[in-house]
Amino acid sequence: MNNMAAVAAVPLIVWVGVFVFMLMVDRKLSRLEAVDREKDDL
Amino acid sequence: MRGIWWKLLTGLWMAATILAAYLKAGPAEGFPFPDGARIIFFHVPCAWFASLSYLLACGYGIAFLRTLGRQGWEIAQRWDLRTSVSMELGFLFAALTTVSGSIFSRLEWGAYWSWDPRQTSILVILLIFAAYLVLRGAVTDPETRARLSAVYALVAVVPGTFLIWVLPRIVYTLHGDANRAVIGGNIGNNYRTVLYAFALPAFIGLFTWMFQLRLRQEALVRRFHET
Secondary structure (H helix, E strand, C coil): HHHHHHHHHHHHHHHHHHHHHHHHHHHHHHHHHHHHEEEEEE | CCCHHHHHHHHHHHHHHHHHHHHHCCCCCCCCHHHHHHHHHHHHHHHHHHHHHHHHHHHHHHHHHHHHHCCCHHHHHHHHHHHHHHHHHHHHCCCCCCCHHHHHHHHHHHCCCCHHHHHHHHHHHHHHHHHHHHHHHHHHCCHHHHHHHHHHHHHHHHHHHHHHHHHHHHCCCCCHHHHHHCCCCCCCCCCHHHHHHHHHHHHHHHHHHHHHHHHHHHHHHHHHCCC
16 A cells, blocks of 8 residues: 555656646736737727 | 636546545456556546547537638638647647557557557557648648648548547457456456546546647737737
């Protein structure tokens, strides 16, 4: 069980990294879309 | 889909899938390397979504050609965008399927690649996706590129359907035994639960999010070029 938990930690850490990256890209796109909408309003 | 809640849920569900794959599912019965069979929780959903991408691209391609004829290029290009994103994600998931399948093949059948019909068919599908991307890169005029891409996505569904659903069922393949063992339910130790209750919903969320991110990015790029 302990060995499996250690093995599971590797893909889990990789996934956390991928997830955080995707979230950062998502937020960046949201900011850019907001700027684009403001330009349209002006 | 708007909001962030479903993206956070996807993150949590994928983490739960990884934990379940190693802590809930036991070693697989009937495999030479029982622990290595856990790769199917990631390999199988990748294959499913590579197949789905094929169908999505075909549908969006049809929508583009119909809209182009009735409402013109300005309205139709949103469907071209979706066709393109579908094929890109299809390429990514087909590549992941090929790599994870090779690893499983090495663990269970002794070689990374044995030109098994299922392995060969996924490689051909990967090349079909790659050729679409090459086609898009080779044509500079946006409308011509979109027309050719839509027709390609439409035509590609014929060999894609044959390679994914027909060929592996009419010839003997090592993969057939794996199908019967895992998806047919001949394998115990919670494999079906982890695959359908954890992995599948997690990958649905992941695919949807990746599709949406790429769509939003490309829409912004096109707006930037217009202004």
